[in-house]
Amino acid sequence: MARLLEGRPIAERIKEELRKEIQNLKIRPVLASILVGENSSSEVYIKSQQKTAESLGVIYQLHRLNQNITEEALIEFINKLNSDNSVHGIIIQMPFPNQIDYKKISQYILPEKDVEGMHPKNIGKLLFGKAELLPCTPSAVMELLNSIKLDLYGKEVVVVGHSEIVGKPLSLLLLNKFATVTVCHIATSQAGRLEEHVKDAEILIVAVGKAGVIKGNWIRQDAIVIDVGINRLGDKIVGDVEFEEAQKRAAWITPVPGGVGPLTVTMLMRNLIEAVRMQI
Ligand code: NDP
Numbered sequence: 001m002a003r004l005l006e007g008r009p010i011a012e013r014i015k016e017e018l019r020k021e022i023q024n025l026k027i028r029p030v031l032a033s034i035l036v037g038e039n040s041s042s043e044v045y046i047k048s049q050q051k052t053a054e055s056l057g058v059i060y061q062l063h064r065l066n067q068n069i070t071e072e073a074l075i076e077f078i079n080k081l082n083s084d085n086s087v088h089g090i091i092i093q094m095p096f097p098n099q100i101d102y103k104k105i106s107q108y109i110l111p112e113k114d115v116e117g118m119h120p121k122n123i124g125k126l127l128f129g130k131a132e133l134l135p136c137t138p139s140a141v142m143e144l145l146n147s148i149k150l151d152l153y154g155k156e157v158v159v160v161g162h163s164e165i166v167g168k169p170l171s172l173l174l175l176n177k178f179a180t181v182t183v184c185h186i187a188t189s190q191a192g193r194l195e196e197h198v199k200d201a202e203i204l205i206v207a208v209g210k211a212g213v214i215k216g217n218w219i220r221q222d223a224i225v226i227d228v229g230i231n232r233l234g235d236k237i238v239g240d241v242e243f244e245e246a247q248k249r250a251a252w253i254t255p256v257p258g259g260v261g262p263l264t265v266t267m268l269m270r271n272l273i274e275a276v277r278m279q280i
Contacts, residue, residue, distance in 0.1 A: 002250035005226070007140070007262040010147045014266050015056060021273050022057050029276045030059045031115065031268075032081050035093045036074065036100060037067030042093040045265075049091075052265045058272060061087070067097055074100060075108050082110045088279055089115035089272040112278045115271040118165065126169055129176040132278060133271045138170035140263035141205055141226050148252060150203075150224065152177035158201035160184045160194070160214065160240070166207040166228055179203070189213075206240040216245020225253040228260050 022029060031053055035042055046062060053060035065077065081087050090113045096102050106114075111121040117135040125131040145152065157174050161167040162185040174181045182201075188194050198204060198218040206214050207228035219225060219241075229240030239256030247253050254260060 002247045002253040005144055005148065005252045005254045005259060007144065007259050010143055011262045011266040014270065018269055018273060019056055025276055028057055028059050029088050029272050030061060030086055031089045031091065031272050032061045032063060032087045033091050033093060034063050034065060036065045036069060037097050039095060045093065048265050049268065052269060056269055058269060071100055071105065074105055078108045082113060088276045089113055091115055113275055115268055115275055117271060126172050132274050135165060135169040136264045136267040137166050137228060137260065138173050139267045140260050141170055142173050143263055144226055144254065152179040155179050155202050156200055157203040158182045158184060158197050159205045161207035163207065170205065208240045210240055211238050212242050214241040216242035219246045219249040221249055222251040225250045226260065227254050227256050230256065
């Protein structure tokens with residue numbers, strides 16, 4: 001029976017360290033958060049970011065912008081925050097209304113204020129293993145693996161999902177640790193080969209967003225399973241992996257909720273402190 005790899009205790013330990021670092025900085029870091037229009041899932045993230053920020057002594061500035069804002073006006077707003085020396089980090093909440101192209105807009109955030117680690121310059125540094133600001137969810141996954149003192153060198157790691165915010169940057173982080181990384185995606189499933197790859201995984205990381213896409217009986221004996229997925233099933237939140245069956249085979253498995261999620265916002269705050277250091 002797998003042991004539970006829980007994010008909350010790790011997040012608490014890291015937050016304790018961050019609290020001390022913030023005290024040593026002698027300034028209060030400021031995180032500017034931009035929300036365009038209204039969205040109930042964004043409100044949940046904002047509340048969680050706000051709560052974590054306040055508990056660490058970070059000032060959380062929420063900027064609610066009109067649903068109909070043009071790209072030009074949004075860029076102008078970002079530029080204002082870029083040139084405001086009292087703001088150390090900028091985050092844009094997803095999702096966006098249709099008239100806004102996220103990829104285009106996110107490039108306007110100064111790389112040293114890009115606390116989500118998604119600016120092309122920061123992604124480029126990640127390729128070279130030199131990024132100071134890492135994408136938050138991938139770095140949360142790496143913290144979970146670190147917490148069980150796992151040496152990734154030569155390990156068979158399978159990542160399912162190749163999104164720009166999770167799967168792709170995570171694969172680079174794992175490669176930088178000399179893991180043997182296989183990245184699966186929709187075409188792997190369509191080719192009928194997802195199961196065979198998953199069965200080989202010593203470490204399996206799933207970020208798809210479809211409940212039960214990974215069958216529990218595909219899990220290799222004593223594998224480590226990190227489930228990034230968040231899916232609402234009725235009034236329950238579940239991951240992408242069939243948990244009960246997977247738990248019988250794995251050595252470690254993350255619960256959903258309570259695995260990756262609690263660490264992601266902590267990684268955002270860690271980036272913010274790094275951003276402050278880069279700016280002062
Ligand atoms: P995306 O929708 O951007 O990416 C999903 C990925 O899964 C894509 O690469 C997609 O391929 C692939 N995929 C879709 N269907 C299949 C399939 N049947 N078999 C194999 N691969 C498939 O999602 P995100 O990366 O943004 O998020 C993934 C999940 O993680 C979501 O549930 C999200 O809510 C959760 N999440 C959790 C976070 C946390 O803090 N815990 C943070 C961020 C995300 P293709 O694009 O080619 O179709």
